[in-house]
Amino acid sequence: MEQEASWPTMGRIPVKSGKKFIFLKPEEIECIEAVRNYIRIQSGGELFLLRQSMAAIEEKLQNSRVIRINRSAMVNIDRIKELRYDDAYHYEVVMDCGKCWIWGRKFRHNLQRVLAS
Template sequence: MQKVIIIDDEAPARSLLREYLSHYPELVIIGEANNGVDGIKLVHEFKPDIVFLDIEMPGMTGLEVLRHLKESPKVIFSTAYDQYAVNAFELNAVDYLLKPYTRERFNRAVERLEVRQRQPLDSLHALAESLLKQERQIYPARILVSSGQKLIAIPTASIIWINADGDYSNMVTDKQTYLSNFGIGQLEEKLDPELFIRVHRSSMINISKVQEIFKYPASYDIRMINGDVVRVSRSYLDKIRDITF
């Protein structure tokens, strides 16, 4: 038996890992965490053999989790990083699952665990430090959203704007609108602030998708490239002024 811990802030991603791992009775899940801080506590307490670790988590990223580990489990990253980070993982013999991944890709990662040695702790720390120095990479290039009865990954750059829908959010792209399991506050932490800015308590925009801005004495309206008009509330006016000339 090998002990497994899952650290991922996305509930659907944890559910998918549970489903895939259920086909491997020798791999026993002993704990799950939806954030980095709790994940570190679990690893230190239960000393797992294997950790499935998401990289893009608000608050504390998976790389920061890796940097704080005092044990050296076998780590399989799940990531929406671009090719640069994938190359770094391969050079350091660290396995990864590039979201969205298939059952076949998951199976290959598990098969590699059988022949892979645990990475020395200093090697894992060095990898984390190397990637953390390039802060632009902590923001996901893709994000999982609901589409009917399945989850799909869409490029974050394709999102035009986002509006809150209770505890969830609607992501508007040029093709269709998708439902995200993340609230708008979580997305504000998760997405690149150089690209996405909050303009209202219930909406965010992709500044690269702005078509025109209408200025009024106490508010602005922003027309996006798809024709949608998003209201800027008074408390967020300064953010828009910062990006206009």
């Protein structure tokens, strides 16, 4: 399921699913993962592949609850199940869907949004 990204102004992300397009609202997104020149969006148990950069999707979702946590991942803060840390304050994000990521130091400024929510 691949699609060239061109964003409509309605604040939703068009993704191709078979022979149709689905328009995802930011709150429906569970997580986004970089895969080479593509991004993989997980929503409602489905995976959607778009030819888009992480920087471009991050800009599109900047006013939503989907935040960047490292070079390769963005998560919906409403879908975080646990936030674990060790004595050195290295954070691990555990999602409702079971996926886990390490929170990168470069993106630690976004941590306050999670802790304040």
